[in-house]
Amino acid sequence: TQLLEQSPQFLSIQEGENLTVYCNSSSVFSSLQWYRQEPGEGPVLLVTVVTGGEVKKLKRLTFQFGDARKDSSLHITAAQPGDTGLYLCAGALRNRDDKIIFGKGTRLHILP
Amino acid sequence: KAGVTQTPRYLIKTRGQQVTLSCSPISGHRSVSWYQQTPGQGLQFLFEYFSETQRNKGNFPGRFSGRQFSNSRSEMNVSTLELGDSALYLCASSLVPARSYEQYFGPGTRLTVT
Numbered sequence: 001t002q003l004l005e006q007s008p009q010f011l012s013i014q015e016g017e018n019l020t021v022y023c024n025s026s027s028v029f030s031s032l033q034w035y036r037q038e039p040g041e042g043p044v045l046l047v048t049v050v051t052g053g054e055v056k057k058l059k060r061l062t063f064q065f066g067d068a069r070k071d072s073s074l075h076i077t078a079a080q081p082g083d084t085g086l087y088l089c090a091g092a093l094r095n096r097d098d099k100i101i102f103g104k105g106t107r108l109h110i111l112p
Numbered sequence: 113k114a115g116v117t118q119t120p121r122y123l124i125k126t127r128g129q130q131v132t133l134s135c136s137p138i139s140g141h142r143s144v145s146w147y148q149q150t151p152g153q154g155l156q157f158l159f160e161y162f163s164e165t166q167r168n169k170g171n172f173p174g175r176f177s178g179r180q181f182s183n184s185r186s187e188m189n190v191s192t193l194e195l196g197d198s199a200l201y202l203c204a205s206s207l208v209p210a211r212s213y214e215q216y217f218g219p220g221t222r223l224t225v226t
Contacts, residue, residue: 033214042116042202042217043155088155090215099168100145100215104154 003027004091006103014111016078021106023089024071030092032072034063037086037105069094079110114139116205116218124224130191133221137184137205143167144186145215146178149200158201161186162209190223198225 005024013019023032031050035043047056049065049072056063060083062075076083090102117136125131137144145168146158157170161180178188184205190197200222204215 035217040219040222042204042219045214045216048214090155100157102147102155102157 003093003101004089004103006087006089006106008106009104010107010109012109012111013079015080018075018077019079019108020073020075021087021108022071022073023091023103025091026070027091028069028094030069030094032065032069032089032091034072034074035088035090037088043086043088076108079108081110081112084108084110116203116216118201118203118218118221120221121219122222122224124226125193126226127193127195129193130189131193131223132187132189133201133203133223135186135188135203135205135218137186137203138216141205141207141216142184143206143209144180144184145204145206146186146188147202147204148172149202149220150198155202158188160209167209193225195225198223 003025007022031048033048034046036046037043047063052069053067054065060077064073086105086107088102088105090100093099119134143162145160147155149155158172159166159178160168164180175191180186200220202217202220204217206215
C-alpha cells in the first residue's frame with residue numbers, strides 16, 4: 001500500500017505554462033518535504049513544511065501543506081525547461097515513530 | 113561545506129555475490145538513512161542510523177544490513193545478491209534523526225546485478 005500518492009505521475013507542458021502537482025495521504029504527517037531529482041543524481045531538498053495550512057514560496061514555486069497535514073501541493077508558475085525533473089514528496093509519519101516515507105514522484109517535462 | 117558523498121558511484125556485481133556501499137555524511141550530521149530507488153517502487157526506506165545505532169528499519173530482507181561508525185560514516189551491505197537488487201542506492205544525512213529535520217542526499221550508488 002502506497003501511503004503517499006503523487007499525481008499526476010507524468011506531466012509534459014510547454015514553457016511558460018502553470019502547473020500543480022499533488023501529494024495525498026490518509027495519514028497525518030509531522031512534516032512534509034518536497035525534493036527534485038535529476039537523472040543520475042540524488043534528490044535535492046526544495047522545502048520543508050511543518051504547520052497545517054502553511055504556504056511557502058521559492059521563486060516561482062509555491063508549496064502548500066494541507067490544514068489536516070495529510071496532503072500537500074506544489075504549484076509552478078511560468079514553468080521553464082530547467083524545472084524538468086522528478087518531483088518527490090516525503091513525509092514523516094506522525095504515529096509511526098516519524099518514519100519517513102516517499103511518494104513515487106511526478107515526472108515533469110517542460111518543453112521549450 | 114562538502115555534501116554527502118557515496119562510493120562507489122557505479123557497481124556491477126553477479127548474482128550471489130555480496131556488496132558494500134559507503135556513505136560519508138555532511139560534517140556535523142549524525143544521522144544517516146539509506147534508501148533503495150527503483151523505477152517500479154520508487155524510493156524505499158532501508159534503515160536509519162544515529163549515534164552508531166540502528167534506529168529504524170524498513171521492510172527489506174535480512175540480506176540488507178548496515179552499520180555506522182563513530183565518525184558518523186555509514187556502510188550498507190547486501191549479501192547473496194539477486195537480480196532484483198539492481199537499483200540506485202541513496203544515502204541521506206541529517207543533523208539528528210530525520211523527523212522534522214531535512215535530509216540531504218548523496219548522488220547515489222548505481223548497482224547492477226547480472
